[in-house]
Amino acid sequence: MNCIIIEDEMPAQRILKSYIKKIPDLNLKGSFQTASSANLFLKNNDVEVVLLDINLPDIPGIDFIKTVKNPPQVIFTTAYPHYAVSSFELETVVDYLVKPFSFDRFLKAISKAEKLINRQALSEEESIFINVDKTIHKLILNDILYIESARNYISFVTAEKKLTIIDSLKNWKEILSPTQFIQIHKSFIVNSRKVDKFNSSYVYIQNEKISIGRTYKESFQAQMRPSN
Template identity: 60%
Template sequence: MTCIIIEDEIPAQKILKNFIAKIPSLELIDTFNAAIEANSFLNSNAVDVVFLDINLPDMSGLDFIKTIKNPPAIIMTTAYSEYAVNSFELDTIVDYLVKPFSFDRFLKAVNKAKERMEVADVIQEDNEEVIFLNVDKTLHKIVLNKILFIESERNYITVVTENQRLSYIDALKNWNAKLPEKTFIQVHKSFIINSLFVSKISGNFIFIKDNKIPIGRTFKQELLAKLGI
């Protein structure tokens, strides 16, 4: 995987360069001290992973992300742990590394970026795992990795994608065996979510697209652990 560093602190650059050099699958292409410098590079060069500081001299890392067309996998680096929970945007941000971070924690973030790329490749190559749901005497094709979330209410299950909302009689526990463990997480007694579509976590709620989903108290610790927070 090719990568770049956007970081204005020289000691932090050195740590990232040292960690990257230890991972054979990572190739560092360039290092930038400011977001503006990196912007033109990203517009004309393909990069798999960006290690991006939040506090930069010209603009914040979070604002910079909004300027990138088709952003690559982004691993944020920050000295402020509150960003990791309040602004967790997995649409573009794969992980947050809170300074100072260990090599083990760095490697975990890199593996998450690799996993996300592998999942994206599977979808792009149309090697999609699908199921058919019998709803109202009609078989509906569902691509598992395109499910946003699944909701349970009384004896009914509602499967939600960007284009479909299908409800039928079933139990949520039956879905845990059907779904890929790498991307689907149960966050509440009534909800299973697809972590690929999480936009942010705020307090005891997780947001997917325009949907606000509660996080159960007994599920929150496991959720944060699986997201690497």
């Protein structure tokens, strides 16, 4: 796993680096003293785990991670135990380590992060088989951009193909994960992981512009927007 440290105190950074060196599967890709200096790195590099202090000089760690699109797993490393409850309101927070913490406690947190990452990787490769004109096609769920309904047919659209079968959108809404596949129109379900941008009227996925139905607007925006 690739990780970074965001910690403004150099003694604390040195302790984290010494712990990381003891774990063969954990690779330190960078260390930063401010959230703003780490932000660009996160945008351009593959990072699975962030070791994040809460009391940073530019922006609190909790506030910073809310601004990161598709944030990595977060392990807070802090001297302030009273932020623990609010930190766990963030979905990507794996653990909360209060300084000073032992290597064994650090290893436990890393193990938790690794298990979550492996579980997510498996779910992303989850697949289904669908019958199109007497031919069985394997479809990886995470490859789906959106599902479109037209009369008695639905089409699964990926970047490479479009598979159409006789079925209902309602049926697939009940089958698929409601946090990943969100209905935004009576004729469309979108894969939230594939959304590039959206406004009050449209969702944009790659080159597609899909209308948001009035009935679905509020629930869609509530699911997609980060909490403040």
